[in-house]
Amino acid sequence: xxxxxxxxxxxxxxxxxxxxxxxxxxxxxxxxxxxxxxxxxxxxxxxxxxxxxxxxxxxxxxxxxxxxxxxxxxxxxxxxxxxxxxxxxxxxxxxxxxxxxxxxxxxxxxxxxxxxxxxxxxxxxxxxxxxxxxxxxxxxxxxxxx
Amino acid sequence: xxxxxxxxxxxxxxxxxxxxxxxxxxxxxxxxxxxxxxxxxxxxxxxxxxxxxxxxxxxxxxxxxxxxxxxxxxxxxxxxxxxxxxxxxxxxxxxxxxxxxxxxxxxxxxxxxxxxxxxxxxxxxxxxxxxxxxxxxxxxxxxxxxxxxxxxxxxxxxxxxxxxxxxxxxxxxxxxxxxxxxxxxxxxxxxxxxxxxxxxxxxxxxxxxxxxxxxxxxxxxxxxxxxxxxxxxxxxxxxxxxxxxxxxxxxxxxxxxxxxxxxxxxxxxxxxxxxxxxxxxxxxxxxxxxxxxxxxxxxxxxxxxxxxxxxxxxxxxxxxxxxxxxxxxxxxxxxxxxxxxxxxxxxxxxxxxxxxxxxxxxxxxxxxxxxxxxxxxxxxxxxxx
Numbered sequence: 001x002x003x004x005x006x007x008x009x010x011x012x013x014x015x016x017x018x019x020x021x022x023x024x025x026x027x028x029x030x031x032x033x034x035x036x037x038x039x040x041x042x043x044x045x046x047x048x049x050x051x052x053x054x055x056x057x058x059x060x061x062x063x064x065x066x067x068x069x070x071x072x073x074x075x076x077x078x079x080x081x082x083x084x085x086x087x088x089x090x091x092x093x094x095x096x097x098x099x100x101x102x103x104x105x106x107x108x109x110x111x112x113x114x115x116x117x118x119x120x121x122x123x124x125x126x127x128x129x130x131x132x133x134x135x136x137x138x139x140x141x142x143x144x145x146x
Numbered sequence: 147x148x149x150x151x152x153x154x155x156x157x158x159x160x161x162x163x164x165x166x167x168x169x170x171x172x173x174x175x176x177x178x179x180x181x182x183x184x185x186x187x188x189x190x191x192x193x194x195x196x197x198x199x200x201x202x203x204x205x206x207x208x209x210x211x212x213x214x215x216x217x218x219x220x221x222x223x224x225x226x227x228x229x230x231x232x233x234x235x236x237x238x239x240x241x242x243x244x245x246x247x248x249x250x251x252x253x254x255x256x257x258x259x260x261x262x263x264x265x266x267x268x269x270x271x272x273x274x275x276x277x278x279x280x281x282x283x284x285x286x287x288x289x290x291x292x293x294x295x296x297x298x299x300x301x302x303x304x305x306x307x308x309x310x311x312x313x314x315x316x317x318x319x320x321x322x323x324x325x326x327x328x329x330x331x332x333x334x335x336x337x338x339x340x341x342x343x344x345x346x347x348x349x350x351x352x353x354x355x356x357x358x359x360x361x362x363x364x365x366x367x368x369x370x371x372x373x374x375x376x377x378x379x380x381x382x383x384x385x386x387x388x389x390x391x392x393x394x395x396x397x398x399x400x401x402x403x404x405x406x407x408x409x410x411x412x413x414x415x416x417x418x419x420x421x422x423x424x425x426x427x428x429x430x431x432x433x434x435x436x437x438x439x440x441x442x443x444x445x446x447x448x449x450x451x452x453x454x455x456x457x458x459x460x461x462x463x464x465x466x467x468x469x470x471x472x473x474x475x476x477x478x479x480x481x482x483x484x485x486x487x488x489x490x491x492x493x494x495x496x497x498x499x500x501x502x503x504x505x506x507x508x509x510x511x512x513x514x515x516x517x518x519x520x521x522x523x524x525x526x527x528x529x530x531x
Contacts, residue, residue, distance in 0.1 A: 002278075005282055006281070006282015006283060007282055007283070007284065008272060008281065008282055008284075009282055010272075010273060010277035010278075010281055010282070011277050011278040014278065042278070042279045042394065067297070067399065068293040068294070068296045068297040068300075068399055069293065069296060070289050070292035070293050070296060070344045070345055070346075070347075071342075071344065071345040072284060072285075072286060072288075072289050072292075072344045073341070073342045073343055073344060073345070074286065074288065074343045074344065075268075075284055075286070076268050076269070076271040076272030076273075076281075076284060076285075076286055077265065077268040077269040077271070077272050078272060078284070079272070079284035080268075082284070084342075085284060087283050087284070087285065087289065089293060089393060089394065089399075096394070097394040097395075098279070098394065099279065099280050099283055099285065099393065099394060100283060101283060113296065113297065113300045114300075133282065133283070
């Protein structure tokens with residue numbers, strides 16, 4: 001089900017495909033290595049520290065801080081109708097980073113490095129196929145979980 | 147380790163070349179390099195091709211190039227390291243000679259970026275990052291460098307005017323380079339007024355896709371002497387490093403750790419420091435990339451790249467003249483050819499052949515060629531005895 005992740009999915013087959021199912025259920029998941037306990041976000045199947053092959057998904061709260069961002073005016077295939085759109089890189093409080101769109105509860109024009117944000121799991125509700133992603137929202141934004 | 151030098155170099159003009167196939171472009175560069183070296187093809191024992199295959203209709207490009215150059219059955223293969231593919235080919239040829247396998251090897255960097263339809267280019271543009279975690283959000287090359295620029299501005303106070311000043315310099319020198327794609331001067335005001343691509347970068351912060359080829363012929367020291375070559379430029383410092391594909395796993399968003407690592411290797415091997423570099427060609431795929439390169443190469447301190455261009459430190463007469471061929475910005479960026487073309491430019495500078503854009507008396511130069519957003523970086527120190 002990893003083909004659910006992202007507006008355009010290039011990478012349907014992965015050992016962490018369960019990530020997209022959890023995201024659909026409203027849960028943002030990192031991975032914890034079963035052997036050494038290392039936590040990774042984005043999740044990964046193979047531990048870079050101990051080379052362990054077994055992992056368990058672990059839920060993230062999703063609070064974080066904006067590290068950098070840009071507003072993209074010239075877009076690649078599949079994103080033409082959405083320009084301009086703003087993407088930001090966020091350092092998660094629980095470790096690791098993600099890249100996501102700026103969501104509706106934030107003022108894109110006022111977005112700043114160092115700003116606190118909440119990562120919120122999202123469905124593309126206008127699309128018929130199941131497609132999931134996450135957005136950067138104002139701290140305290142809540143959402144439903146399955 | 148045997149000393150390896152460049153005995154000949156040549157390149158096509160860069161720009162839109164709707165009149166030629168990629169192997170025809172390669173032949174132009176090859177012919178120019180042979181003429182420059184004053185050797186016949188029979189001394190060249192092997193070829194290495196640097197190119198990025200997904201831009202070409204022809205699959206497995208080295209096969210058709212080696213055939214068209216009339217060099218079968220001598221060995222050939224492709225090296226790929228995104229926009230640093232040309233420097234990867236150069237390094238491979240250097241290794242072949244340094245290892246004692248061959249005495250003379252040709253390096254061909256080539257790219258035809260105008261064969262594809264716009265839709266195909268937009269599709270490729272969507273896969274430049276980590277496709278698993280980033281591309282699904284519509285990231286682009288300018289987008290990544292824009293995020294570096296935003297962070298550099300935040301930490302060091304770098305301005306859009308300083309970014310534009312890099313473009314102004316590179317167009318200034320590009321105007322004097324007959325091989326350059328854009329041969330006209332621009333102003334900071336014109337650059338600042340250009341259309342936004344990915345904030346804070348606009349059109350004049352970005353280099354242009356181009357067609358073109360470049361070729362250098364390498365020889366080991368003994369072979370160069372045996373051929374009677376007395377104006378050899380030596381590859382005395384060869385640095386190469388890597389970093390994460392994903393921007394999510396970068397330790398630094400204001401510079402390229404791979405560039406710093408590659409520079410440290412190249413300086414150590416050549417027995418020089420940054421202050422010894424008299425002329426450099428650096429990878430200005432975006433204006434912010436040149437400012438980061440000043441810092442990563444040690445031409446100025448961390449965060450001082452904006453002040454360095456303001457003080458004209460990268461102009462002729464400054465501490466470290468940079469991109470006197472116009473850089474990727476004005477010369478154009480046929481991605482597989484770029485690293486080899488940079489090498490041609492520094493060879494020409496060290497031989498004193500660059501006319502109005504010559505650094506007087508330069509004997510030590512440097513190339514800095516980045517693949518992707520720093521996944522690969524090659525830094526080489528070149529010297530004329």
